[in-house]
Amino acid sequence: MTTAASVGDLVSQPYKYGFVTDIETEKIAKGLSEDVVRLISSKKDEPAFLLDFRLRAYRQWLQMETPDWAALGYPTIDFQNIIYYAAPKQRDKKASLDEVDPKLLETFDKLGIPLSEQKRLTNVAVDAVFDSVSIATTYKEKLAEHGVIFCSISEAVKEHPELIERYLGTVVPSNDNYYSALNSAVFSDGSFVFIPKGVECPMELSTYFRINSGDTGQFERTLIVAEEGASVSYLEGCTAPMFDTNQLHAAVVELVVLDDASIKYSTVQNWYAGDEHGVGGIYNFVTKRGHCRGDRSKISWTQVETGSAITWKYPSCVLQGADSVGEFYSVALTNNYQQADTGSKMVHVGPRTRSTIVSKGISAGHSANSYRGLVQIGPKAVGARNYSQCDSMLIGDQAAANTYPYIRSQQPLASVEHEASTCRMSEDQLFYLQSRGIAFEEAVSMMVSGFCRDVFNQLPMEFAAEADKLLALKLEGSVG
Amino acid sequence: MLPTLAAAVSISDSFVFSPVIRPDADILLEITGLHARVEDNAILKGVDLTLRAGEIHAVMGRNGSGKSTLSKVLAGHPAYTVTAGTVTYRGQNLLELSPEERARLGVFLGFQYPVEIPGVSNLEFLRVATNARRVQLGQEELDTFAFEDLVRERIKVVQMDPAFLDRSVNEGFSGGEKKRNEILQMALLEPLVAILDETDSGLDIDALRIVAAGVSQLATADTATLLITHYQRLLEAITPDFVHVMAAGRILRMGGRELALELEERGYDWVDQELAALELG
Numbered sequence: 001m002t003t004a005a006s007v008g009d010l011v012s013q014p015y016k017y018g019f020v021t022d023i024e025t026e027k028i029a030k031g032l033s034e035d036v037v038r039l040i041s042s043k044k045d046e047p048a049f050l051l052d053f054r055l056r057a058y059r060q061w062l063q064m065e066t067p068d069w070a071a072l073g074y075p076t077i078d079f080q081n082i083i084y085y086a087a088p089k090q091r092d093k094k095a096s097l098d099e100v101d102p103k104l105l106e107t108f109d110k111l112g113i114p115l116s117e118q119k120r121l122t123n124v125a126v127d128a129v130f131d132s133v134s135i136a137t138t139y140k141e142k143l144a145e146h147g148v149i150f151c152s153i154s155e156a157v158k159e160h161p162e163l164i165e166r167y168l169g170t171v172v173p174s175n176d177n178y179y180s181a182l183n184s185a186v187f188s189d190g191s192f193v194f195i196p197k198g199v200e201c202p203m204e205l206s207t208y209f210r211i212n213s214g215d216t217g218q219f220e221r222t223l224i225v226a227e228e229g230a231s232v233s234y235l236e237g238c239t240a241p242m243f244d245t246n247q248l249h250a251a252v253v254e255l256v257v258l259d260d261a262s263i264k265y266s267t268v269q270n271w272y273a274g275d276e277h278g279v280g281g282i283y284n285f286v287t288k289r290g291h292c293r294g295d296r297s298k299i300s301w302t303q304v305e306t307g308s309a310i311t312w313k314y315p316s317c318v319l320q321g322a323d324s325v326g327e328f329y330s331v332a333l334t335n336n337y338q339q340a341d342t343g344s345k346m347v348h349v350g351p352r353t354r355s356t357i358v359s360k361g362i363s364a365g366h367s368a369n370s371y372r373g374l375v376q377i378g379p380k381a382v383g384a385r386n387y388s389q390c391d392s393m394l395i396g397d398q399a400a401a402n403t404y405p406y407i408r409s410q411q412p413l414a415s416v417e418h419e420a421s422t423c424r425m426s427e428d429q430l431f432y433l434q435s436r437g438i439a440f441e442e443a444v445s446m447m448v449s450g451f452c453r454d455v456f457n458q459l460p461m462e463f464a465a466e467a468d469k470l471l472a473l474k475l476e477g478s479v480g
Numbered sequence: 481m482l483p484t485l486a487a488a489v490s491i492s493d494s495f496v497f498s499p500v501i502r503p504d505a506d507i508l509l510e511i512t513g514l515h516a517r518v519e520d521n522a523i524l525k526g527v528d529l530t531l532r533a534g535e536i537h538a539v540m541g542r543n544g545s546g547k548s549t550l551s552k553v554l555a556g557h558p559a560y561t562v563t564a565g566t567v568t569y570r571g572q573n574l575l576e577l578s579p580e581e582r583a584r585l586g587v588f589l590g591f592q593y594p595v596e597i598p599g600v601s602n603l604e605f606l607r608v609a610t611n612a613r614r615v616q617l618g619q620e621e622l623d624t625f626a627f628e629d630l631v632r633e634r635i636k637v638v639q640m641d642p643a644f645l646d647r648s649v650n651e652g653f654s655g656g657e658k659k660r661n662e663i664l665q666m667a668l669l670e671p672l673v674a675i676l677d678e679t680d681s682g683l684d685i686d687a688l689r690i691v692a693a694g695v696s697q698l699a700t701a702d703t704a705t706l707l708i709t710h711y712q713r714l715l716e717a718i719t720p721d722f723v724h725v726m727a728a729g730r731i732l733r734m735g736g737r738e739l740a741l742e743l744e745e746r747g748y749d750w751v752d753q754e755l756a757a758l759e760l761g
Contacts, residue, residue: 423598427558432595432649433605435555436665437583437612446608450599450648 018242018272021107021212024089025131030215031080034058037185040085044154049165057174057184064178067312070341071370071402074246074283074310082248084186086131086216104128104135111239113208124235125150127191127207131216134189139203148201148232149194153221156192163194167225171254171291171318179250179285179312183219187252190220195230195261204233204460211240211271211282217248224254226261228294233264233460238307240272244280246309251286259294259321264302266459268467271307276365278337281309288315289345292324292353300327301344302458304467309338314372316345319353319381326355329455333471334367334399343373343404348381348414357388360452363399364475370402375416377409384414392422393451395475423451444475505532508704509554509574509587509673514565515729516553523549525729526565531673531704538707538715538740541726542748547708548592550726551677555589556582569673583609584616588671590662592678597649602661605649606631610668634667637694655682656691663694674698675706680714692717712744727751732758 028039037058041051066077088104100115108115108128115128115136125139127150134152143150149160157164174184191207211218226232240247249271255263265288274281284307290299301315317326328344346355355375363369375386392401403420425447433443449456449468456464509531516524523546531537541547553560554567556579567574569587577585597605610630611621622630635642638660650658659679666674676695680688696718699705707714715723715737723739724731732754733739743751 426595428595429597431555431557431579432591432597433600433609434579435583435589435591436605436609436669437580437616438605438608439580439612440578442608446600446605447597450597450601453599 017111017239017270019110020214020241021103023101023103023212025086025213026089027083027086027213027216030083032082032084032186036084040186040188043085044157046157047161049161050157053169053174054185057181060175061178061181061185064175064181066178070312070372071368071404072310072312072339072341074339077248077283079182081215082217083213083215084217084219085188086213087133088130088135088212100136104130107210107212108208111208111210113237124204124206127152127205129189129191129207129209129220131188131210131212131218134191143201143203146199146202147196148199149192150205151192153187153190153192153223156223160192160194163225164192164223167223167254167256169254171256172252172287172289177287180252180287183221183250183252183287186217187219187221190222190251191224192222193224193232193234195226195232197227198229200230201232204235206235206237209236209238211247211249214241214243214245214247217250219249220251222251222253224263224265225256226258226263228258229260230258231262233266235266235268235460237268238271240282242272242275242280244275246274246280247282249282249284249286249308251288253286253288253315255290255299257290257292257294257297257299260296261294262298262300263290264300265290265315267301267303267305268470269303269305269307269311270470273307273338274309274336276336278309278366281338282307283310284308284313285310286313288313289318290316290326291318292321292326292350294324295321295350296323297321298325298327300329300458302329302455303331303342304455304459304470305330305332305340305342306470308340311338311340311342313342314345316347317355318347318349319355319384320349321353322350323352323354324350325353327458328355328357328359329458330359331362331452331455331467331471332360332369332371333362333475334364334369335475336365336367338365338367340368341370341372343371345374346376346386348375348377348384348386348411351381352383353381354384355386357386357390358454359388359390360455361390361392361401362395362448362451362471362475363392363401364395366398368400368402370404372404372406374406374408375418377411377414377416379410381411382413384411386414386416388416388418390418390420391451392420393448394422394424445471448475502532502534505534506570507532508570510566510568512566512568514550514553514567515563516549516560517563518549518560522563523560523729524553527726527730529724529731531706533672533704534701535722536699536705536707536718536720537722537724538709538720539724539726539731540709540740540743542751543710545726546729547726548677551589551675551706551708554587554675555579580612583669584612586613586670586672588666588669588674590659590666590674590676590679592681594650594658594662596651596653598651600649602647602649603628603631603645606645606665606668609665613669631664631668635664637667637697638663639690640664656684656687659683659687659691660694663691663698666698667694672702673704673706675708677708678710679707680709680711688713689717712740715740725751727755
């Protein structure tokens with residue numbers, strides 16, 4: 001039983017990002033009320049329109065109920081037992097990185113996201129968000145030369161309130177769903193990107209989200225606007241320490257693209273997933289939606305979801321402009337007791353709109369992995385086309401994979417295709433590769449990356465290799 | 481059935497036959513008293529077999545006689561448990577090595593039914609496997625360009641269309657193409673002991689000739705080959721030095737190439753009789 005023995009020998013790789021930064025944090029008291037919403041707004045010194053936006057959302061949230069249609073099981077979340085604002089103690093946002101608490105810089109160094117001038121990534125601008133606040137954004141000046149605005153959303157509220165007022169909540173209305181209402185009421189920080197007319201953003205933009213506190217929820221808000229003919233590629237990454245309690249993460253991301261503009265949005269989600277018994281981990285309830293407002297505009301979502309105890313996430317595109325294009329490429333990997341219910345919505349409004357969905361789900365251990373997607377073709381979407389492909393791979397015999405495709409068409413001159421497959425990574429396939437001298441871990445990784453290739457090809461090059469390694473790491477010890 | 485003839489041949493063979501051609505050649509693989517089971521079924525019940533450098537052995541037997549199990553156990557398939565006996569490969573205990581270690585050290589199993597592995601490029605798979613063996617031999621790893629040169633040279637051994645290199649491992653290959661791909665792997669890995677499980681099954685006459693020629697070409701004075709087969713026809717193309725007849729999990733008889741001819745002529749029924757006699761005794 002040599003294979004079984006070697007599996008046993010594989011020590012499950014500990015979560016590399018599970019450390020906690022010991023830093024003095026300013027936190028408000030637990031619980032949510034109208035006063036808490038006002039307090040968050042006043043701490044951020046926000047204009048009246050934003051306070052109104054938050055209060056309206058809070059009142060809507062009070063009237064709403066948690067969604068229960070997803071194939072997810074978890075105890076009821078006590079929303080009064082969560083801290084809604086936590087920030088590392090430091091005076092305001094620093095003018096230069098030299099003034100940022102070295103402990104924070106060190107934290108991001110350890111996460112592989114160096115921010116200091118000497119070490120930072122070339123050709124990738126980074127906004128680093130720690131608990132509820134953005135602590136630094138690199139390459140801001142260089143981007144400004146091109147007219148590109150890249151800053152934290154709090155900063156944008158102060159510096160560009162007219163843009164925020166014009167676009168915030170126009171793609172995901174605050175009452176869209178329970179978690180978007182909650183986010184709209186208490187969102188703390190996140191990134192804002194504005195690419196003016198005709199500008200191709202000269203570098204990759206990236207936001208790195210880090211949860212540090214154990215009892216704090218993270219509610220970030222991201223807004224990206226690409227004006228006529230503009231284009232940008234944006235990547236977000238996420239990690240959190242290991243706690244044996246669950247933390248809530250409820251983000252909202254809104255994308256707006258005008259005529260001939262495009263946004264490519266990539267996510268590598270690696271929140272703490274809980275331990276091998278399913279204790280701890282992040283509850284990830286995220287609303288991401290893009291609006292192709294202009295003709296010939298394009299939005300492409302690529303996600304690699306490997307973390308979180310619970311993932312509830314459906315990056316979507318509203319294809320309003322004629323000939324606009326929406327894409328969704330996803331790899332969702334679940335192991336141990338993780339649960340994921342994820343997919344996409346493609347809403348075809350305009351004529352000749354096109355969308356593609358490629359979803360790859362990998363389930364190992366006792367996990368459950370569901371694809372849930374909606375393709376909706378409206379009455380005016382003459383000649384609209386959709387292609388969906390959903391593949392699942394099962395590892396071991398305890399994991400579950402489900403596919404829930406919903407198709408609604410009100411347009412007879414539209415074409416919708418859906419393909420789905422399920423396969424199992426078999427002992428015989430692994431043995432075949434091993435019997436040619438390929439180590440067990442490498443054999444697993446070869447098969448997984450082969451399965452995910454269509455999606456990895458969509459990731460920015462720097463991150464494709466990372467994603468490959470990440471998946472292999474997550475699966476260590478899960479086959480056998 | 482001709483019981484008298486059977487008895488005569490059997491007796492004369494076992495007495496006349498000398499089991500060693502080159503007594504001075506290195507022993508590559510030595511199997512002694514090997515017992516193995518899968519789940520609760522005992523399949524191998526005491527197999528003894530010695531392979532020396534330069535030898536070609538054939539193991540013949542009915543379906544279910546334990547031939548394929550023997551090959552899987554030698555390669556280290558996790559579904560089989562060795563319950564007794566030893567296997568020594570060049571002085572080393574083979575049974576304590578992982579399947580990948582065995583392969584890197586030069587033990588090769590050509591599968592009866594090579595599995596398809598969608599999404600994994602055949603060329604990349606061959607390169608990773610070849611490099612794993614090369615590292616073990618203290619040779620430099622080959623980059624994609626150097627490897628392409630090597631593979632284009634070795635592919636001639638099996639006359640395989642290079643287009644198959646760009647496909648996923650065995651995916652959509654015909655039975656014959658899968659077998660050629662197995663022998664291509666053998667040509668790249670240059671094993672010292674090659675165990676070929678029913679390599680002739682599913683091959684038409686032309687493919688059989690090509691595959692057999694490839695195997696013959698790869699069998700040198702330094703290597704040993706163990707052909708596992710049900711039929712004689714592979715042995716017409718590759719001449720074995722020894723033929724072993726397997727039944728009920730052990731090797732019942734051993735002889736020269738004429739034993740294969742005898743089996744072909746008379747079928748396996750006499751094996752059953754011999755086995756029954758053995759068990760009565």
